[in-house]
Amino acid sequence: MTARGRADLHMHTTFSDGWPDPKELVDHVRASGLDVIAVTDHDTIEGALRACDHAARQSKLHVIIGEEVSSRDGHIVALFIERRIRPGMSAAATVHAIHDQGGLAVAVHPFWRRQRRTRTGPVHGVGWLAAELDFDAVEVENATPGFYVFNQLARRLNMGLGSAELGGSDAHILDALGRAYTEFQGKTPKALRTAIEGATTIARRRRYRAMGLMRYAAWGLNHQRYAVG
Numbered sequence: 001m002t003a004r005g006r007a008d009l010h011m012h013t014t015f016s017d018g019w020p021d022p023k024e025l026v027d028h029v030r031a032s033g034l035d036v037i038a039v040t041d042h043d044t045i046e047g048a049l050r051a052c053d054h055a056a057r058q059s060k061l062h063v064i065i066g067e068e069v070s071s072r073d074g075h076i077v078a079l080f081i082e083r084r085i086r087p088g089m090s091a092a093a094t095v096h097a098i099h100d101q102g103g104l105a106v107a108v109h110p111f112w113r114r115q116r117r118t119r120t121g122p123v124h125g126v127g128w129l130a131a132e133l134d135f136d137a138v139e140v141e142n143a144t145p146g147f148y149v150f151n152q153l154a155r156r157l158n159m160g161l162g163s164a165e166l167g168g169s170d171a172h173i174l175d176a177l178g179r180a181y182t183e184f185q186g187k188t189p190k191a192l193r194t195a196i197e198g199a200t201t202i203a204r205r206r207r208y209r210a211m212g213l214m215r216y217a218a219w220g221l222n223h224q225r226y227a228v229g
Helices: 022-029 046-058 091-100 148-161 189-197 210-227
Strands: 004-008 036-039 062-071 074-079 104-107 113-118 121-124 137-142 164-168 180-185 202-205
Touching (some): 022 036, 022 046, 036 046, 062 091, 062 189, 104 189, 137 148, 137 180, 137 202, 164 189, 180 189
Parallel strands (some): 036 062, 137 164
Antiparallel strands (some): 004 180, 074 104, 113 121, 164 180
């Protein structure tokens, strides 16, 4: 029987609003027990490309090129893409653009809402559009502290949809990597994609250590200082 692998499909580097640079991120993940990661910086794939290059030279870790796209209807993660998806389009157009590249579209933290606006506009998930559009998967476990209710709503929505369920840390600091993850049959990106398309994935989550929560709080304070304008 094929061994089950672990993937963290939502994380950020210094190429958007994360603290670790791509090299630091890959080096940290190598000892985490993850087999596959997707680097999903906001509206850019540069961090993912650099992480992929470093992983290919340094370890057996598989890196998927991804992007967290700021559609005007909410954030959408694109997986298995080759080119940047333009932000600012509708959610429907964004999903179409992802599929046009042969990528997979994920409704991440669909029910999360933040009151403040960043320079690029409001920050939130796609809400009930997760059920209306042709998403390939729904993120039902997001490891951001305080997301319990949002995760529960996403999980209940997906129970009705029957789409692939994903876990992603949404890591902006090293301590967060792998705190939520996707379990799947196999160990490779190809096996992961097959599991997503067949809706056989399992989303799981691990608790933070106290120091990790403190570091996340420090990141949050720093991020608020520079993101709001």
